[in-house]
Amino acid sequence: MHDAMVIALGSPVHVGIYDEEGNLVEAISNDGLGSDVLPIIFDDVLSRYTLRALIYANGPGSFMGIKVAYLFLKTLSIVRNVPLLAIDGFFFNENHPIKAVGKLYFVKNSTMITMEPLNNPILKGFELPSSIDVKNFNTDSAPCYGIDAVG
Numbered sequence: 001m002h003d004a005m006v007i008a009l010g011s012p013v014h015v016g017i018y019d020e021e022g023n024l025v026e027a028i029s030n031d032g033l034g035s036d037v038l039p040i041i042f043d044d045v046l047s048r049y050t051l052r053a054l055i056y057a058n059g060p061g062s063f064m065g066i067k068v069a070y071l072f073l074k075t076l077s078i079v080r081n082v083p084l085l086a087i088d089g090f091f092f093n094e095n096h097p098i099k100a101v102g103k104l105y106f107v108k109n110s111t112m113i114t115m116e117p118l119n120n121p122i123l124k125g126f127e128l129p130s131s132i133d134v135k136n137f138n139t140d141s142a143p144c145y146g147i148d149a150v151g
Contacts, residue, residue, distance in 0.1 A: 005134065006045060007055045009092055009126040011065060013037050016128035017049055023131050034068045042076065051082050055137050057126065058086035059144035060106040060113055061098050066143045074141070085137035088113065088144060089126060096124040113144070 005018040013034050017026040028045070030037040045051075054073045059066045077084035089098055090108045097105035097118055105118045 005053045005055055005132070006042075006049075006051060007057075007092075007128060007132070009057045009089070009128075011062065012125075013041065014092075014126055014128050015041050015045065017045065018132055020052075021131075022133055024128060027128050034065050034072070038069070038072045042072075051080055053083050053085055053134060055085045055087070055132075055134075056141070057089040057092055058138075058141060059089060060100070060115075061089055063145050066145060070141070070143045077141075083139065084141040085134070085139060086141040086144075087137050091136075092126040092128070093124045097121040099123065 005022075007014070007016045007018070009015075011034070012029050012031040015028040016024050017028075019025050028041055030041060054077050056069050056073050058070065073084055076082075088108065090096075090113075095108055097107050100106050100115050103117045103119065104115050105121055107114055107116050107118070
């Protein structure tokens, strides 16, 4: 077993295994729902790797997808006693708009994330980087849903 870091992303679900130097050693993708595929993926990953950290895109994006990923990874973080780190999804799509609802898209300008109406935006799916630096990730792993509570 090797020390590894794991990154889990939105839809499709992407999980990357990174070595101690932050280099991608394995990439796993699955088009299924996070709630269905995360347990299957991690059952396999945990049988082959020892985790040093869990890292995920904490938003913005699908409210349910972010919530499922956070609850799953936070539980795993507690049970395995490894830190859960986060970064916004724009890190994984080269800062392209992220679909919100209708013609609304999440957009990141410098450090602020807003929701804006866009016509024909250029979208880019999430991709796992070939290398990462753990110092770039936030220890505040709380979800960033990008929408206000409805009530």
